Amino acid sequence: MTRFRYWQDRSNLxxxxxxxxxxxxxxxxxxxxxxxAWVGYMAPQPMLxxxxxxxxxxxxxxxxHVENASATGLAAFREAVWxxxxxxxxxxxxxxxxxxxxxxARSRGxxxxxxxxxxxxxxxxxxxxxxxxxxMHERGTxxxxxxxxxxxxxxxxxxxPLADRQSVDEITVEAVLASPxxxxxxxxxxxxxxxxxxxxxxxxxxxxxxxxQPGRARVHVRSSVLRSETYAPGHTFVGxxxxxxxxxxxxxxxxxxxxxxxxxxxxxALCHDAFANEELEYYELLGFxxxxxxxxxxxxxxxxxxxxxxxxxxGGLIARGHPGGPTGLAMIHELTLQxxxxxxxxxxxxxxxxxxxxVGGGSVCTVSLLEREGG
Amino acid sequence: xxxxxxxxxxxxxxxxPIEPGFFTIPEQLGDSxxxxxxxxxxxxxxxxxxxxxxxxxLATSLADCELGPRGRLYTFTWVHVPMFGGGRSDANGYGxxxxxxxxxxxxxxxxxxxxxxxxxxxxxxxxxxxxxRTEAGEDVVIFRFAPAQADA
Numbered sequence: 419m420t421r422f423r424y425w426q427d428r429s430n431l432x433x434x435x436x437x438x439x440x441x442x443x444x445x446x447x448x449x450x451x452x453x454x455a456w457v458g459y460m461a462p463q464p465m466l467x468x469x470x471x472x473x474x475x476x477x478x479x480x481x482x483h484v485e486n487a488s489a490t491g492l493a494a495f496r497e498a499v500w501x502x503x504x505x506x507x508x509x510x511x512x513x514x515x516x517x518x519x520x521x522x523a524r525s526r527g528x529x530x531x532x533x534x535x536x537x538x539x540x541x542x543x544x545x546x547x548x549x550x551x552x553x554m555h556e557r558g559t560x561x562x563x564x565x566x567x568x569x570x571x572x573x574x575x576x577x578x579p580l581a582d583r584q585s586v587d588e589i590t591v592e593a594v595l596a597s598p599x600x601x602x603x604x605x606x607x608x609x610x611x612x613x614x615x616x617x618x619x620x621x622x623x624x625x626x627x628x629x630x631q632p633g634r635a636r637v638h639v640r641s642s643v644l645r646s647e648t649y650a651p652g653h654t655f656v657g658x659x660x661x662x663x664x665x666x667x668x669x670x671x672x673x674x675x676x677x678x679x680x681x682x683x684x685x686x687a688l689c690h691d692a693f694a695n696e697e698l699e700y701y702e703l704l705g706f707x708x709x710x711x712x713x714x715x716x717x718x719x720x721x722x723x724x725x726x727x728x729x730x731x732x733g734g735l736i737a738r739g740h741p742g743g744p745t746g747l748a749m750i751h752e753l754t755l756q757x758x759x760x761x762x763x764x765x766x767x768x769x770x771x772x773x774x775x776x777v778g779g780g781s782v783c784t785v786s787l788l789e790r791e792g793g
Numbered sequence: 794x795x796x797x798x799x800x801x802x803x804x805x806x807x808x809x810p811i812e813p814g815f816f817t818i819p820e821q822l823g824d825s826x827x828x829x830x831x832x833x834x835x836x837x838x839x840x841x842x843x844x845x846x847x848x849x850x851l852a853t854s855l856a857d858c859e860l861g862p863r864g865r866l867y868t869f870t871w872v873h874v875p876m877f878g879g880g881r882s883d884a885n886g887y888g889x890x891x892x893x894x895x896x897x898x899x900x901x902x903x904x905x906x907x908x909x910x911x912x913x914x915x916x917x918x919x920x921x922x923x924x925x926r927t928e929a930g931e932d933v934v935i936f937r938f939a940p941a942q943a944d945a
Binding site: 534535536541543544545547548549550551552555598599600601602603604649651652653654655656657 | 811812815838840841842844848849867868869870871872873874889890891893897899900901902913924935
């Protein structure tokens with residue numbers, strides 16, 4: 419993957435080329451070995467995926483476009499995983515890229531956006547803030563809980579050279595709370611930045627992996643699940659929708675079931691923390707805290723590096739960044755480093771099983787479980 | 794003060810919805826609009842906006858119905874930064890809420906009022922806000938929720 423940041427002078431093609439070549443070099447393959455590719459991006463540009471793939475050569479391989487909002491990267495990953503696990507491919511590529519900086523600039527002044535429309539785009543912070551306010555009402559959650567999660571992820575980002583936000587100084591709960599209010603109770607430092615970047619994952623049959631990279635720890639995909647919403651009373655049909663919270667619980671349940679494991683087996687997790695209050699909700703919905711227990715989990719420090727279940731070890735969307743298409747693939751990148759024991763100063767000791775989770779507007783949810791093979 | 798003969802008072806401008814098919818516009822200025830929804834003939838679930846297929850039981854027999862004007866605030870937030878796209882910044886921000894209508898559906902809407910007027914669980918009432926006037930002299934309106942009158 420490339421570093422996620424504001425890449426003013428680099429195009430999607432350039433960013434994707436860097437990420438794709440790095441992933442193929444790591445896997446010991448060239449495009450000649452790749453049987454099929456899934457390309458994920460949110461930019462409103464048809465055909466861009468096919469054009470990007472030409473950067474790696476023209477071999478005639480099938481190229482598919484995948485778009486699922488914030489979940490795009492993991493949705494592309496799921497396709498690649500299923501293509502290999504069903505025998506259709508020996509080697510599959512999932513690649514994602516985006517320049518959110520350009521999309522954010524383009525959306526300004528656009529028709530049909532803003533608050534003065536029936537189905538318009540209010541600030542993304544606003545609809546996650548709706549969750550946060552309800553949580554505070556029902557559970558007595560404090561803004562400090564959200565700030566503590568944000569500070570944790572900022573500080574994890576300090577240890578990740580590919581993170582957008584690499585603060586020189588340690589980030590405190592007080593600093594997060596003192597940053598400008600975006601949508602009550604969410605402050606600017608509880609939100610992810612606007613990023614550009616690319617990431618790529620090669621998924622291959624175990625025989626290929628053993629042949630190309632002998633002697634290296636292998637990462638096995640135990641399950642990869644994608645869901646959209648199930649109707650329940652209280653569903654909002656009009657306006658930006660991030661989906662009922664239960665979607666994450668249902669998706670995680672299916673992923674655990676398919677893998678034959680439970681949350682107690684997971685050593686680290688990466689989740690959709692575009693806004694800090696989401697991470698708190700997902701502690702419960704992904705099975706790491708009982709209902710109403712997420713606040714205590716935050717207070718205990720269990721989800722920071724060194725704790726019993728570290729979350730968003732690479733800084734998460736908040737610090738590593740969130741360009742859109744590549745975000746989920748950056749999560750697979752981090753889990754791969756962690757499960758191989760190559761995560762440097764942010765290494766989770768003896769990490770064996772990792773979980774990734776993203777939601778995407780619309781809305782969808784995806785959860786994958788990865789395991790270090792052997793050991 | 795001396796006055797000249799005044800022309801008869803101009804009629805109230807015609808009000809048109811920002812998008813058709815979502816809400817009614819009452820004839821009287823002060824009256825509350827209604828939201829346009831559907832009720833499933835099969836399972837009875839009520840939806841906003843109108844649907845052709847029931848999202849719950851998948852039946853295709855739904856009846857049009859009018860919803861509101863009352864509901865309760867399920868959750869809300871106060872947005873303090875300029876909105877995406879609009880390029881305008883409200884000095885005091887603006888509210889966005891999810892409102893549970895008495896008939897069942899939950900509606901996401903901009904709130905009409907000041908921050909201190911809102912709390913979760915309170916009764917709200919549907920109203921219309923004029924966004925702009927067209928060259929033809931029509932007022933373009935959108936629905937909003939505001940705190941309900943105490944006696945309503």
